[in-house]
Amino acid sequence: MKVYRVDVQSRLLLGTAGYPSPAILSQAVQASRTDVVTVSLRRESSGDRAGQGFWSLVRDLKVRVLPNTAGCHSVKEAVTTAHMAREVFGTSWIKLEVIGEDDTLQPDVFGLVEAARILSAEGFQVFPYTTEDLIVAERLLEAGCEVLMPWGAPIGSGRGLNNLFGLKALRARFADVPLIVDAGIGVPSHAAQALEIGFDAVLINTAVARAVDPVQMAGAFALAVEAGRAAYLAGPVEPRDLAVPSTPLIGRAFLE
Amino acid sequence: MKVQVNGVWREVTSCDVASLLKELNYGDSVVATAVNGVFVATGSRSGAPVSDGDRLEVLAPMQGG
Numbered sequence: 001m002k003v004y005r006v007d008v009q010s011r012l013l014l015g016t017a018g019y020p021s022p023a024i025l026s027q028a029v030q031a032s033r034t035d036v037v038t039v040s041l042r043r044e045s046s047g048d049r050a051g052q053g054f055w056s057l058v059r060d061l062k063v064r065v066l067p068n069t070a071g072c073h074s075v076k077e078a079v080t081t082a083h084m085a086r087e088v089f090g091t092s093w094i095k096l097e098v099i100g101e102d103d104t105l106q107p108d109v110f111g112l113v114e115a116a117r118i119l120s121a122e123g124f125q126v127f128p129y130t131t132e133d134l135i136v137a138e139r140l141l142e143a144g145c146e147v148l149m150p151w152g153a154p155i156g157s158g159r160g161l162n163n164l165f166g167l168k169a170l171r172a173r174f175a176d177v178p179l180i181v182d183a184g185i186g187v188p189s190h191a192a193q194a195l196e197i198g199f200d201a202v203l204i205n206t207a208v209a210r211a212v213d214p215v216q217m218a219g220a221f222a223l224a225v226e227a228g229r230a231a232y233l234a235g236p237v238e239p240r241d242l243a244v245p246s247t248p249l250i251g252r253a254f255l256e
Numbered sequence: 257m258k259v260q261v262n263g264v265w266r267e268v269t270s271c272d273v274a275s276l277l278k279e280l281n282y283g284d285s286v287v288a289t290a291v292n293g294v295f296v297a298t299g300s301r302s303g304a305p306v307s308d309g310d311r312l313e314v315l316a317p318m319q320g321g
Binding site for chain 2 (some may be wrong): 049
């Protein structure tokens with residue numbers, strides 16, 4: 001998969017939040033075989049300097065980082081956070097989140113488009129966390145985005161692909177744009193399904209981090225995206241309403 | 257003077273971001289800074305004034321999804 005002219009080998013992007021320990025995060029990243037992890041920025045206390053230890057751990061993983069603007073509710077907050085992230089993480093990649101509603105963490109797509117336009121003009125390579133809305137997608141591409149990250153379901157809900165029809169329509173409408181399902185995936189079969197319908201990748205966090213065994217689950221997701229992609233390339237059959245016998249009837253014995 | 261550092265009021269003496277970070281013992285930590293919601297890049301910290309009542313945000317890498 002090519003995103004902003006960068007070759008990304010794995011079709012699984014992994015979030016780094018909520019793991020039982022730094023060691024388990026590290027092992028999960030390895031088990032997932034991902035080459036992109038998402039990270040964030042938070043207030044640093046000069047006492048414990050927790051962020052410094054985390055940053056050193058991530059650097060040791062030798063993967064690309066995709067900083068996010070999680071928790072931002074306004075264009076100004078998101079743009080300022082992106083500036084701060086670019087300096088700290090040394091990348092122009094930014095996973096742009098402008099949250100519009102707290103119960104569902106649904107993106108404020110109006111603010112999202114505005115922030116995407118500002119950041120793209122400033123040279124950022126924006127990964128917008130959006131809905132499956134086709135018109136918003138069009139506006140984001142016009143704003144300069146070269147990848148779209150529609151939600152599968154609300155962040156952390158584990159509900160899978162809530163609007164399969166909408167996601168398929170998005171895939172069909174923007175055949176050449178890298179599409180990554182971000183948020184809401186709960187189990188590997190959801191990830192496989194996203195890849196089967198032609199999405200380029202999935203971004204997972206909670207489903208791995210909060211599993212009983214995050215390392216094993218990371219490995220399961222790695223297999224799922226591989227299977228889903230292979231199935232997409234193989235060309236799945238269309239569902240039908242009536243049965244079709246798979247065993248040929250010609251030559252069947254008459255045994256009545 | 258009093259400055260709000262990451263949401264907590266602190267009594268400080270430094271008048272620019274660079275010296276304030278030193279005063280607050282951030283040392284060589286990898287952090288990004290903003291004063292009153294405006295990003296202050298590393299290279300501009302020495303010339304970025306901090307006045308009584310200002311809000312300083314000091315952010316560092318953290319786990320994220």
